[in-house]
Amino acid sequence: MDIPFNTQKEGLKKLEDMVKERENMRGCRWYDVWQEDCKNFADKxxxxxxxxxxxxVIMGWRVDKECY
Structure with a gap:
């Protein structure tokens, strides 16, 4: 998954959105895919x-911890 970003602030916001979506997938088979995509984007x-x-900090957020 290639996600473009122009500034680090924009990139961090996109990662935050990805992590929120990842957490919505918790418990289903797509969770691992989102986890890997988040990791790859974080590395980028x-x-x-x-x-x-x-x-x-962003990668560690979890819905059940109410960290959003």
Whole structure:
């Protein structure tokens, strides 16, 4: 999955949206696919210079923890 972004802020917002969608898939077979897509996009953001701590926080969000 190739998701374009123009700024790191835009990229982080897209990752946040992906993680929310991933959590909506929890418990179904698509969850693992979304998990891998989120990881790949996070790696792309890190390569573009995004802060790894910001990425880690976003990737760790879970709906059941009410972290949104």
């Amino acid at each position: 953001l890190i390569k573009a210079g995004a802060d790894e701590k910001d990425i880690a």
